[in-house]
Amino acid sequence: MIIEGVTFIEPAVKQMSKEEFIEAHKDAFWKDRKPSEREKLLSDAYDAITGKRESKKAKK
Amino acid sequence: MRNIRTCEGVTLETGVSACPIDFGHIKAIILVEHGKTLGTTFSPGDFEQKCHADVPNRIYPIKTVVEYAKSGGEPQVGNIGYGGNGVTGISAQTDTFTLDKFYDNLAASITKNMNKKFDAYYLDDNNMLIGVNNGGDALGGIPMSTVYCTVVPHPTSSAKASMTVSLCLEDARKAIENFDYVQLDFNPIDELNGLVEVDMIETSTPGDWILVEHNGGMDVTDRYGTLIATGATSVLNGATACTYSNGKLTITAAQGSTPSLKGASALYAADIVGIELNKVWKRATT
Numbered sequence: 164m165i166i167e168g169v170t171f172i173e174p175a176v177k178q179m180s181k182e183e184f185i186e187a188h189k190d191a192f193w194k195d196r197k198p199s200e201r202e203k204l205l206s207d208a209y210d211a212i213t214g215k216r217e218s219k220k221a222k223k
Numbered sequence: 224m225r226n227i228r229t230c231e232g233v234t235l236e237t238g239v240s241a242c243p244i245d246f247g248h249i250k251a252i253i254l255v256e257h258g259k260t261l262g263t264t265f266s267p268g269d270f271e272q273k274c275h276a277d278v279p280n281r282i283y284p285i286k287t288v289v290e291y292a293k294s295g296g297e298p299q300v301g302n303i304g305y306g307g308n309g310v311t312g313i314s315a316q317t318d319t320f321t322l323d324k325f326y327d328n329l330a331a332s333i334t335k336n337m338n339k340k341f342d343a344y345y346l347d348d349n350n351m352l353i354g355v356n357n358g359g360d361a362l363g364g365i366p367m368s369t370v371y372c373t374v375v376p377h378p379t380s381s382a383k384a385s386m387t388v389s390l391c392l393e394d395a396r397k398a399i400e401n402f403d404y405v406q407l408d409f410n411p412i413d414e415l416n417g418l419v420e421v422d423m424i425e426t427s428t429p430g431d432w433i434l435v436e437h438n439g440g441m442d443v444t445d446r447y448g449t450l451i452a453t454g455a456t457s458v459l460n461g462a463t464a465c466t467y468s469n470g471k472l473t474i475t476a477a478q479g480s481t482p483s484l485k486g487a488s489a490l491y492a493a494d495i496v497g498i499e500l501n502k503v504w505k506r507a508t509t
Contacts, residue, residue, distance in 0.1 A: 165453065168466055168468075169464055169465070169466045170452055170453060170454075170455040170456065170464060170465050170466065171463065171464045172455055172456045172459065172462055172463055172464060172465070173456065174456075175462065175463040175477045176463055176464075178477075179463065179478075183478075184463075187463060187475050187478075188463070188464055188475055191430050191464070191473055191475050192464065192466060192473065
């Protein structure tokens with residue numbers, strides 16, 4: 164999945180916890196943005212890749 | 224009943240084809256693993272795909288040939304006592320092809336493999352694919368006992384740097400007896416591009432990588448970076464994310480892994496042509 168110019172390799176990402184995912188990528192991409200903004204983007208990316216966002220919406 | 228034998232007579236056929244062939248100049252050599260063939264059907268795109276296939280189904284093109292010289296392959300005669308001459312065999316044959324220039328990558332690779340047996344096809348400028356008839360549907364390659372190159376890596380006062388590729392026929396007599404060819408209805412020469420070994424090198428910035436040709440050190444990251452980044456899911460091993468910017472691939476490694484490019488067939492499926500990973504040089508961590 165390509166998010167903001169970064170290709171995330173979904174099978175590999177799905178094997179990570181959200182914390183691991185954010186920690187592994189927060190200093191690698193989008194360095195022109197604030198750390199908090201990067202973490203938010205990564206959090207959203209993780210949710211999109213793992214489908215958690217959809218499942219939360221489904222529950223609502 | 225005892226085993227019997229039958230006489231496999233050989234008749235002398237001196238007729239000519241209804242459409243005699245004028246063979247053209249050889250333009251390219253296609254090596255295949257010994258015993259493999261190019262198959263029975265040929266369509267535009269097939270040759271390029273085969274250049275990127277996984278070994279042992281890969282083909283190895285060598286071009287552009289600008290001259291051909293045959294050595295050996297001549298009938299040998301001898302006599303016994305006061306008897307007349309008789310053929311004792313056909314001498315070993317080497318086909319030597321001069322390439323249009325000296326290619327250091329190619330010379331290095333052929334030399335590394337010169338103890339390996341290959342089968343060879345020749346492609347002429349009439350799009351005639353030349354090999355041998357093995358009795359099957361597919362045109363066979365001519366078995367070669369060895370393939371080697373001779374290089375003049377530096378210009379002389381009268382000639383530029385050059386190289387020749389010599390193919391030593393495993394059995395010159397069989398190659399003559401089984402000489403065969405297939406007329407292609409398209410020109411595959413532009414598809415016949417072999418692979419170049421590249422190294423993945425981590426820069427001084429951890430996680431930033433460049434792609435460099437193994438021989439000569441040409442940085443080719445800008446040629447392939449965008450394709451690798453967008454196709455990362457299918458072309459990278461040991462990675463979780465990738466992007467390309469300003470001549471660098473930024474790759475995050477999966478836990479306990481070192482990123483690497485997948486095989487040439489996977490790269491080809493993502494439109495990355497002409498390269499194969501040789502080695503990954505990960506920056507030493509202290």
